[in-house]
Structure formats: C-alpha cells, structure tokens
Amino acid sequence: MNTLIKKEFNSIVGDSRFRDRLEDLLSYSYDAFTVESVPDLVLLPVSTAEISAILKVASEHQIPVTARGAGSSICGAPVPVNGGIVLSMTMMNRILETNTPDRYCIVQPGVINGDLQAELAKSAFFYPPDPGSMAFSTIGGNLAQNAGGPRCLKYGVTSDYVLGMEVVLASGDVIRFGSRNVKDVTGYRLSGLFCGSEGTLGVVTEITLKVVPLPEAYRTVLAVFNDLDDSAATVSDIIGAGILPAALELLDKVLINTVEDANNIGLPREAEGLLLIEVDGSEEQVEKELALIVEKVLSNNAVDIQQARTAEERDNLWQARRSLYPSMARLKPNCIVEDATVPTSKVPEMIRGIRAIIDKYKLLCGIAAHAGDGNMHPLIACDLRDHDEMERVEKAIEEIFELAMANNGTLSGEHGIGIAKRKYLSMAIDKPTLKFMHTLKQAVDPHGILNPGKAI
Amino acid sequence: MSLKPDNLIAPEVHHCSKCGACLHVCPVYLQKMEEGVSPRAKVQLTRHYAEKNLVTSSHLNSLVNHCLMCGNCTAACPSGVQHQSLFMRMRSYMATDHGEGWHLKALYHFLSHEQQLRLVSRFARLGRNHMLEQVPREFKIGKIPAKRLPKFNKQPFREQAVEKIAPEIQSRGTILYFTGCGTNYLYEQVGHALCHILKIMGFQVEIPRSQVCCGLPMFIHGNMEKAAANIKTNIKLFNRKDIVAVVTDCATCGSALHKEYGIVLEELGLATGEAEELGSKVRDIGEFILANFSLLEPHMDPCATRQKVTYHMPCHLRNGQGVTTEIEALLKRLPHVDYTRAADYDHCCGGGGTFFYDHPETSHQIVSRKIKNAIATGADTWITGCPGCSINLSGNLQESDNITVEHILLLIEQGLNKQG
Ligand SMILES: Cc1cc2nc3c(=O)[nH]c(=O)nc-3n(C[C@H](O)[C@H](O)[C@H](O)COP(=O)(O)OP(=O)(O)OC[C@H]3O[C@@H](n4cnc5c(N)ncnc54)[C@H](O)[C@@H]3O)c2cc1C
Ligand code: SF4
Ligand code: SF4
Numbered sequence: 001m002n003t004l005i006k007k008e009f010n011s012i013v014g015d016s017r018f019r020d021r022l023e024d025l026l027s028y029s030y031d032a033f034t035v036e037s038v039p040d041l042v043l044l045p046v047s048t049a050e051i052s053a054i055l056k057v058a059s060e061h062q063i064p065v066t067a068r069g070a071g072s073s074i075c076g077a078p079v080p081v082n083g084g085i086v087l088s089m090t091m092m093n094r095i096l097e098t099n100t101p102d103r104y105c106i107v108q109p110g111v112i113n114g115d116l117q118a119e120l121a122k123s124a125f126f127y128p129p130d131p132g133s134m135a136f137s138t139i140g141g142n143l144a145q146n147a148g149g150p151r152c153l154k155y156g157v158t159s160d161y162v163l164g165m166e167v168v169l170a171s172g173d174v175i176r177f178g179s180r181n182v183k184d185v186t187g188y189r190l191s192g193l194f195c196g197s198e199g200t201l202g203v204v205t206e207i208t209l210k211v212v213p214l215p216e217a218y219r220t221v222l223a224v225f226n227d228l229d230d231s232a233a234t235v236s237d238i239i240g241a242g243i244l245p246a247a248l249e250l251l252d253k254v255l256i257n258t259v260e261d262a263n264n265i266g267l268p269r270e271a272e273g274l275l276l277i278e279v280d281g282s283e284e285q286v287e288k289e290l291a292l293i294v295e296k297v298l299s300n301n302a303v304d305i306q307q308a309r310t311a312e313e314r315d316n317l318w319q320a321r322r323s324l325y326p327s328m329a330r331l332k333p334n335c336i337v338e339d340a341t342v343p344t345s346k347v348p349e350m351i352r353g354i355r356a357i358i359d360k361y362k363l364l365c366g367i368a369a370h371a372g373d374g375n376m377h378p379l380i381a382c383d384l385r386d387h388d389e390m391e392r393v394e395k396a397i398e399e400i401f402e403l404a405m406a407n408n409g410t411l412s413g414e415h416g417i418g419i420a421k422r423k424y425l426s427m428a429i430d431k432p433t434l435k436f437m438h439t440l441k442q443a444v445d446p447h448g449i450l451n452p453g454k455a456i
Numbered sequence: 457m458s459l460k461p462d463n464l465i466a467p468e469v470h471h472c473s474k475c476g477a478c479l480h481v482c483p484v485y486l487q488k489m490e491e492g493v494s495p496r497a498k499v500q501l502t503r504h505y506a507e508k509n510l511v512t513s514s515h516l517n518s519l520v521n522h523c524l525m526c527g528n529c530t531a532a533c534p535s536g537v538q539h540q541s542l543f544m545r546m547r548s549y550m551a552t553d554h555g556e557g558w559h560l561k562a563l564y565h566f567l568s569h570e571q572q573l574r575l576v577s578r579f580a581r582l583g584r585n586h587m588l589e590q591v592p593r594e595f596k597i598g599k600i601p602a603k604r605l606p607k608f609n610k611q612p613f614r615e616q617a618v619e620k621i622a623p624e625i626q627s628r629g630t631i632l633y634f635t636g637c638g639t640n641y642l643y644e645q646v647g648h649a650l651c652h653i654l655k656i657m658g659f660q661v662e663i664p665r666s667q668v669c670c671g672l673p674m675f676i677h678g679n680m681e682k683a684a685a686n687i688k689t690n691i692k693l694f695n696r697k698d699i700v701a702v703v704t705d706c707a708t709c710g711s712a713l714h715k716e717y718g719i720v721l722e723e724l725g726l727a728t729g730e731a732e733e734l735g736s737k738v739r740d741i742g743e744f745i746l747a748n749f750s751l752l753e754p755h756m757d758p759c760a761t762r763q764k765v766t767y768h769m770p771c772h773l774r775n776g777q778g779v780t781t782e783i784e785a786l787l788k789r790l791p792h793v794d795y796t797r798a799a800d801y802d803h804c805c806g807g808g809g810t811f812f813y814d815h816p817e818t819s820h821q822i823v824s825r826k827i828k829n830a831i832a833t834g835a836d837t838w839i840t841g842c843p844g845c846s847i848n849l850s851g852n853l854q855e856s857d858n859i860t861v862e863h864i865l866l867l868i869e870q871g872l873n874k875q876g
Binding site for chain 2: 019021022023024026027028030031032044070071072088090091093110112114133135136137325326329330333334335383384385
C-alpha cells in the first residue's frame with residue numbers, strides 16, 4: 001500500500017489509532033486457527049462515520065478490509081489472507097442501551113459477550129447464546145459466525161436473537177434494518193443474511209438483541225453409561241418426553257480419562273460415555289423435570305448418576321465439561337476442534353465412526369458433543385511442527401466430514417467456514433446454491449473487498 | 457551461568473493456541489483495547505522473534521514491556537503457557553540487545569547491593585526533608601506527585617528491630633520474617649505491627665539480618681543473574697527445618713519466595729529442590745493470621761473504634777500464592793471492621809513494579825477506575841497487603857479523597873486490646 005493511500009486512512013482515524021509497524025501488523029495476523037497472514041495496515045475505528053469513510057477510500061482503491069473482533073475464531077475467519085486492512089472493532093465496545101421491560105438491548109459490536117451477560121444479570125436477564133469463548137469473544141464476532149453453545153439447544157443460536165443492525169456496506173453506505181420489536185416482518189429479514197456471513201457482506205456497527213429473563217432455578221445431572229447407544233437413547237427419551245434441556249453434553253471415554261488424568265475429580269474411567277444434563281425454569285418445573293430425567297437415565301442402563309440442586313453442586317458437575325478443552329490442549333502444543341453436525345439420533349454412529357478414523361490415522365483425539373443437537377466436537381491434540389502428523393490430521397478431518405455428510409449432517413454447527421473448511425464446501429452446498437450465494441456477494445460487494453477468501 | 461539462546465525457542469511459544477482467553481483478563485489490554493499489548497500478542501511476538509521473523513526494536517520492547525507481570529494471563533490460559541518465564545526471558549534478550557532504562561539499572565544496582573540502598577535511604581531521608589521546598593510541587597514520578605510518595609524510614613527496619621523476638625506466652629514455634637524492601641526501607645510501622653501481632657499470638661519471630669531483596673524486580677525485568685545471587689542467599693537463610701513458617705507482608709516478595717524462585721533457577725539450569733522446599737513454607741501474613749485466628753481473637757478489643765473498610769487484592773497474592781478469599785474472610789472476622797467489597801476489588805492496581813513509571817498514562821487510567829470504585833464503597837480505609845500496591849494506590853489519590861491506604865497489619869493492630 002503506498003504512502004499516499006496510507007495518509008488518506010491516517011487522516012480518518014489519526015495517529016493514535018493507525019498502525020503500520022511490523023510488530024503491530026503481526027499482532028493482527030492470526031486468530032485461533034493455524035493459518036496466518038500479515039495485513040498492510042491496522043485501523044482501530046471508534047464510530048460508524050469513521051468506518052464509512054474508511055470503506056469509501058478502500059473501495060476506491062480496491063483494498064481488502066477484514067473486520068476483527070477478539071480474534072478467537074477457530075476457522076481463520078478474521079485472518080487477512082489477501083493483506084490489506086484489518087479493522088479492529090475492539091474499541092467500539094459500549095453497551096448503548098439495556099431495556100429489559102421491552103426485552104432488548106443495543107450494543108456496539110466490540111462488546112464482549114460475557115460483559116453483556118454481567119450487565120443484564122443486574123436486572124435478572126440474560127442473552128442466551130453462550131459460545132465456549134463467551135468470556136472473551138465479541139458480539140460482532142458472535143454475530144458474524146452465528147455462534148452457539150450448550151444453551152442453544154433450548155434457546156436457539158445468535159441469529160434467533162438479532163432484532164436489528166446497523167451495517168456499513170463496501171461502498172461506505174450505512175444501512176439500518178430491523179427494529180426494537182420482537183415481532184417485525186417489515187421488509188426482507190436481512191439480519192438472517194448477515195448472521196454467519198463472516199464479515200463478507202458488510203461491517204456491523206450496531207446490534208439490537210433480544211434478551212430474556214434469567215430462569216429461577218437449575219437442576220443438573222451427570223449420568224455415566226457403559227454403552228454409547230444407551231446415552232443416545234437417553235437423549236431421545238428425554239426430548240421425547242417433552243423436556244428441552246438447557247444443556248445435553250456428551251463426553252467420550254478418551255475425554256473422561258484425559259479430564260480425570262488432569263484434574264482427578266473422580267470420573268469413572270471405564271465408562272464409554274458421560275452425559276451432562278441441565279434443565280432450567282421455575283422451581284416447580286425443574287424439580288418435575290429432574291425426576292423424569294432421572295427415570296429416563298436409569299431406564300437406559302446408566303451405571304451411575306449424580307444430581308445437583310445447589311449452585312455449588314452444579315458447579316462441581318460442570319467442572320468435567322469446563323476442563324475438557326484445557327485438559328486436551330495441554331497434552332500437546334496444539335489442539336484442533338472440529339464441529340461437524342448430524343441429526344441427534346446419529347450421534348453414537350458418529351462417535352464410533354470418528355473413533356475408527358482417529359485410530360486409523362493414529363491420532364490423539366477426545367470426542368465431545370452437544371448431544372441434544374448433534375453438534376460433534378472432536379478435539380485433536382497435535383503439534384503443528386510435526387508435518388507427518390499434520391498430514392494425518394488433515395486426512396482424518398476430511399473423512400470426518402465425509403462421515404457427517406453420509407449421516408445427513410453438515411460441515412459446521414457453530415464455528416463457521418472461514419478458510420479452514422472452504423475447500424469442503426461443495427460436500428454440503430450444491431453448485432446452484434453456491435452460485436446464488438456468490439450472486440448475493442457480488443451484488444453488495446462488487447469489488448470483493450470485504451474479507452475476501454472466506455465463508456463461500 | 458547464563459541463558460542459552462535456544463532457551464527462547466521454548467515450548468511455551470508453541471503451546472499458545474492463540475485462543476484469546478487471556479485478553480479479557482489483562483489489565484493492560486483492557487485499558488488499551490488493542491491486540492499488540494495483549495498477552496497473546498506478547499507470546500506470538502516472542503515466537504516471531506524466536507523464529508527470526510522479527511528482531512528486537514524499541515517498539516517491540518515497549519509492547520512486550522507493557523506488562524504488569526500480574527499473572528492474570530497465566531491463570532486464565534487453558535494451554536498452560538507460563539507467561540512469566542517467557543516474558544522474563546524475552547525481556548532479558550531485549551535488555552541485552554537494547555539496553556535497559558537508566559532507572560532500571562539503578563534499581564537493580566541498589567537492590568542487589570543493599571549496602572548502598574541503606575546509604576541512599578539515609579541521604580534521601582535527609583535530602584527529602586531538606587530539599588522539599590526546592591522541589592517544584594508538581595514534580596512527578598510517573599503520574600505520582602513526589603509529595604505523595606512514602607518517606608524513607610529513618611533507619612532500615614531490620615536495623616531497628618531485634619533479631620529474635622520472644623513470644624508473650626509459651627512458644628508455639630518459630631516464624632521467620634522476610635521483611636522485603638518495602639517494609640525495610642519505607643513502611644517500618646508494618647514491620648513492627650507484624651512482630652507485635654505474632655508475639656501476642658504466641659510465636660517467636662526471627663528476622664534474619666543478612667536477608668536480601670527477594671530478587672523479583674530483577675528477574676521480571678530479565679536480569680536473571682543478578683537475581684540468582686539474591687535467591688541463593690535467601691534460600692540459605694530461610695529454608696530451615698525447625699520453623700513453623702516463613703511469613704511475608706508483601707504479596708510480591710511472597711510470590712517470589714513461594715513460586716518464582718524455582719522457576720528462575722530452572723531457567724538458569726540450576727537445581728530447584730531447595731527452592732521448592734522453601735516455597736512450601738512461605739505464607740502471606742494475612743493468610744497465616746486467618747489460619748491461626750483463634751490465637752488472635754482473645755486479644756481483639758470488642759469496643760475498638762469501628763472502621764469502614766474496603767480491600768484491594770494484589771495480583772501477586774492471588775496468582776502467585778493462590779490466596780484468594782482469605783483476606784476478605786479475615787477482614788470480616790475483625791470485630792472493629794465494617795467491610796464493603798469494591799466492584800473491582802480483585803482487579804490489578806496498575807502499579808506493576810516500575811510499570812507506573814514506564815507507562816504512566818496506562819497505569820494512571822487503570823488506577824483511576826479503582827480509586828473511583830473504592831471511594832464509592834464509602835470506606836475510609838483501603839486495605840491491601842503489598843507495599844507496591846500501597847505506593848501506587850496512595851500515590852494516585854487526590855488530597856480531597858477521604859480514604860487512606862493501609863496495610864492489613866496496621867488495621868489489626870488498631871483493633872487490639874489496649875493492654876494486649
Ligand atoms: C476456546 C474457544 C472456544 C470456542 N467455543 C465456541 C463455541 O462454543 N461456539 C461457537 O460458536 N464458537 C466458539 N468458538 C469460536 C469463536 O470464539 C466464535 O466464532 C466467536 O464468535 C468469534 O468472535 P470474535 O469476537 O473472536 O471474532 P473474530 O474471531 O475476531 O472474527 C470472527 C469473524 O467475525 C467477523 N467480524 C468480527 N466483527 C465484525 C463486525 N463488527 N462486522 C462484521 N464482521 C465482523 C470477522 O471478520 C471474522 O470473519 C470458540 C473459540 C475458542 C478459541
Ligand atoms: S502479566 Fe498481567 S499485564 Fe502482563 S500480559 Fe499478563 S495479564 Fe497482561
Ligand atoms: S490464553 Fe494461553 S493459549 Fe490462549 S492466547 Fe493466551 S497465551 Fe495463548
């Protein structure tokens with residue numbers, strides 16, 4: 001990028017939020033995926049007007065612009081593969097309004113999900129999407145990846161909570177759509193389009209979100225199974241009985257043992273599967289559901305069951321789930337998490353299939369799943385510097401995707417495509433559909449400057 | 457005995473998964489909101505340096521040193537990256553390549569030659585009282601006005617105190633007191649309070665005369681070799697089998713003795729066994745008093761003047777020694793204390809050794825928020841357990857702020873029976 005153009009950008013944000021030294025550029029060359037790429041320039045805007053001005057200049061000179069939240073994506077989504085500008089949204093981190101009587105809040109995109117939760121909790125409300133990264137990822141990044149987490153089985157994912165947005169288009173034009181109304185069918189529902197678009201259609205500058213009251217009570221159950229089919233049968237029995245848990249998390253044998261090695265919390269090492277089940281709601285309702293869940297768990301041959309009624313007991317039961325990533329990540333320098341997703345009933349088949357693939361390629365992998373929605377999370381511990389191993393990892397991942405597709409599944413339940421899964425897109429999306437997506441992209445971003453090389 | 461260059465190409469840099477979990481706990485990142493100063497970037501930039509994509513530069517130096525060494529990142533890291541060792545190493549490289557700031561050099565020099573620090577403290581004391589009128593009122597160190605810095609003790613605490621203080625009643629064993637530079641040179645009252653309190657609790661207190669600076673100011677700035685000499689001296693003096701505990705009244709010294717000695721020795725390829733033995737005996741004084749509260753309780757005056765108190769948790773207490781809930785628990789048990797927690801009581805104060813001096817703007821922004829929240833509790837006493845935090849918190853208060861920063865030992869002493 002020549003100095004004249006840089007000057008134009010500098011005059012928009014000023015020296016204090018303009019970075020072009022190598023040390024700073026390297027700091028914006030990565031996310032939590034393996035591929036890195038160094039941008040030419042980093043800008044830290046604080047207003048919609050600045051972003052609009054930046055995009056006008058970028059458009060004129062056809063310079064790539066990649067928005068970035070916390071950089072916690074694990075698919076390379078905010079990595080500027082074609083160089084150009086990284087637009088860091090971290091300084092736009094104000095909660096503009098929380099209105100719990102009307103059940104909405106308005107935030108800037110750089111607000112951290114966890115900070116929003118803390119603010120809402122003051123009025124006994126919450127924002128349900130709960131990605132594992134919620135303590136550090138941004139609402140803008142959550143929206144662009146359409147993030148989800150354990151709670152989404154019951155409550156839905158990010159796109160189910162976006163009421164309205166302000167977006168700066170590639171041209172620099174600013175559009176606003178949606179409203180503060182939970183019901184709104186005025187015009188196309190554009191929020192659905194922008195959720196999960198990975199910053200390829202526009203830069204989101206303001207978001208109106210639906211919020212809901214915090215449940216009064218929780219009940220949590222940890223159930224141990226010696227046969228994965230029993231755990232799957234339990235899941236379908238629970239849902240079949242009309243209960244929609246706020247979490248249904250499955251850990252396989254390798255994970256149980258890895259967590260136990262690291263934390264020594266007394267998990268049953270011989271078990272094939274461990275199911276963490278949580279319900280929330282009114283006291284009366286959760287007690288009733290707890291009784292039913294215990295019944296279903298026992299009738300499906302669980303070998304052990306633990307229940308939590310107090311916050312402290314609940315915390316103890318969640319410890320196994322919480323420490324799963326850290327325990328795997330400490331085994332080897334790196335840990336790759338995939339998230340192929342299949343219909344719920346196919347979960348046992350997926351686990352066995354993934355296990356067979358992993359054994360074939362002699363890899364170290366624990367398998368977790370959001371069992372209620374079939375979102376699989378194989379965690380592969382590896383070392384990026386070991387080329388032979390990485391080749392095997394690559395092959396295994398491809399076969400896992402093939403397996404998911406053969407089971408009516410899809411490539412990604414929540415982590416997104418980014419650069420990581422782009423080459424597999426054709427497994428999941430046919431040609432005319434992909435073409436339709438490209439037509440949309442071409443219409444809103446004719447020069448292809450917004451986060452090129454991602455998502456589609 | 458020096459760092460091997462390939463030490464830098466350390467497992468840590470490759471263990472970082474770049475997940476970002478350390479961003480939102482880093483006081484410096486939260487203030488700046490830009491990646492370059494985040495723990496993750498510091499690790500990644502170190503990796504780039506190790507892989508020779510980057511050479512040291514004053515900008516790299518300023519990014520990596522934009523750090524309070526508070527340890528919050530390590531506590532949050534799912535991959536077990538040991539930031540402190542990594543940053544120490546990186547700082548040591550940059551110090552070699554780039555030279556240290558004059559004030560850091562002076563600091564190491566004085567701390568590793570305590571003889572001279574003693575002298576300086578005398579002169580400074582004289583000079584301070586003498587020259588004060590000539591020093592412009594607005595003269596500042598970092599953002600702290602000179603007049604708000606503590607005065608040097610007339611005589612170092614260790615020279616004032618007797619080496620062995622017998623207990624009031626029959627002895628419950630011997631406690632070795634590591635006095636730290638803060639108490640020794642600045643806060644003599646804290647040292648006297650510690651001896652007084654342990655004495656009435658029934659312990660014999662010994663203050664080894666030839667103890668030296670814990671070494672942490674040297675090793676966190678990358679000067680490992682100077683630190684090693686101090687570490688060895690202290691281990692020899694304090695790693696004794698016949699004692700109940702080694703106590704510290706400084707969270708920073710405590711974390712050095714408790715945890716970091718082993719890390720530094722390992723970095724230098726030396727045996728760590730003795731450091732670990734010593735570490736297991738080190739207790740923060742607040743933690744120690746809480747664990748033995750029944751010995752103190754009878755000596756507390758139920759009618760002592762009540763005080764409204766809030767608390768600042770030093771990072772080095774939580775991250776360095778695993779002391780988390782203990783001090784608040786102790787405050788709640790003191791009969792003369794009305795305790796109110798401040799919203800951000802467990803956030804870093806922004807002092808970070810010389811950070812307040814090296815990065816005055818960032819430091820000041822961090823501490824200002826804390827001050828606002830502490831005052832909002834309505835407390836008139838702000839308790840903490842680290843001289844470093846005390847200097848920074850107290851130094852940044854305005855004359856009009858009706859709150860005083862105090863060590864917990866002084867607060868306890870104020871609540872004792874008058875005859876006790
Ligand atoms: C330990 C760990 C656990 C995780 N767990 C989960 C999980 O349970 N569920 C889940 O869904 N994900 C999870 N993730 C992935 C990741 O955290 C999410 O995708 C998250 O939403 C990314 O947010 P971010 O702020 O880090 O965005 P970034 O990674 O910075 O960016 C992500 C994408 O958003 C775009 N973007 C960011 N801000 C804007 C904006 N204002 N306008 C337009 N585009 C923008 C970027 O261009 C990029 O394409 C996890 C990641 C880690 C490291
Ligand atoms: S030690 Fe503290 S200040 Fe330094 S990088 Fe870690 S969290 Fe930030
Ligand atoms: S938390 Fe640990 S692994 Fe994650 S980015 Fe920070 S240093 Fe790296």
